[in-house]
Amino acid sequence: MAQSNTLSRLFGKFAKHAFIPPVQRLINAVYVRIFGIDLNGFAPLKSYPTLNALFTRELKTPRPIDSNPASLISPCDGLVRACGAIEHNLALQIKGMSYRVGELLGQNENLENYSYFNFYLSPRDYHRFHAPCDLQVTEVRHFCGELLPVNAPALKKHQKLFIRNERVVVVAQDHRGEILYFVAVGALNVGQIVLNFDSSIRTNAKIKPNPQIYTYTPPIALKKGAELGRFEMGSTIVLFVSNVALNTSVEQQVLFSAPIGLLKGL
Helix, strand or coil, X not given: CHHHHHHHHHHHHHHHCCCCHHHHHHXXXXXXXXXXXXXXXXXXXXXXXXXXXXXXXXXXXXXXXXXXXXXXXXXXXXXXEEEEECECCEEEEECCEEEEHHHHHCCCCCCCCEEEEEEECCCCCCCEEECCCCEEEEEEEEECCEXXXXXXXXXXXXXXXXXXXXXXXXXXXXXXXXXXXXXXXXXXXXXXXXXXXXXXXXCCCCCCCCCEEEEEEEEEEECCCCEEEEECCCCEEEEEEECEEECCCCCCEECCCCEEEEECCC
């Protein structure tokens, strides 16, 4: 555990360091070229003073948000690695590799009639994430852990990878009053998982044996499409939603704001 976490912290320091402008422009240009990053809709390459600023770039061209309250939107840009109905409290991290949802969430909640979505954010993707529908955030659970890679080979190699890795679980109510779980999973070279509404949550820091629980009274209200936080490198988001008709498929590349399902009961 220590080696991957230490490597991630060191990479985070490198990414946040501002080199002299010519060197920084070269570093950024090489990164964009290697990973094939499309900066359409974002600030131009020369405007990023650090590699981390490029990783965590914000959208400059707003994306349209579906006003239909039943529409569930993708919270991020990424690849849908797995999705489907939860059965017997099991979900897939990738085809053929299941895990117990209660272990990931840290509590044995009853997730009957729930579905899950796994979004993989690659190094080329937009690294900010957003509310998939109107939300009232009531709790956050921070679990320290490893920072193993979350690409396809790693998912196939490591059983229960999402549970082994550091993660932040956002517990919220949607506008139907149903509980929604938004899980930001850490990975190798993720310097931080940042939640915009609570700067006291510090990830990839000192390992703590017990989960850190944060509660919010009154709840924190977020509109659909509002920026929820960011990864300081690529990683994975796992979304658990009740009574939803899925409108996406495995291995589909999606963009933030794209419809991925319809909430039932509205």
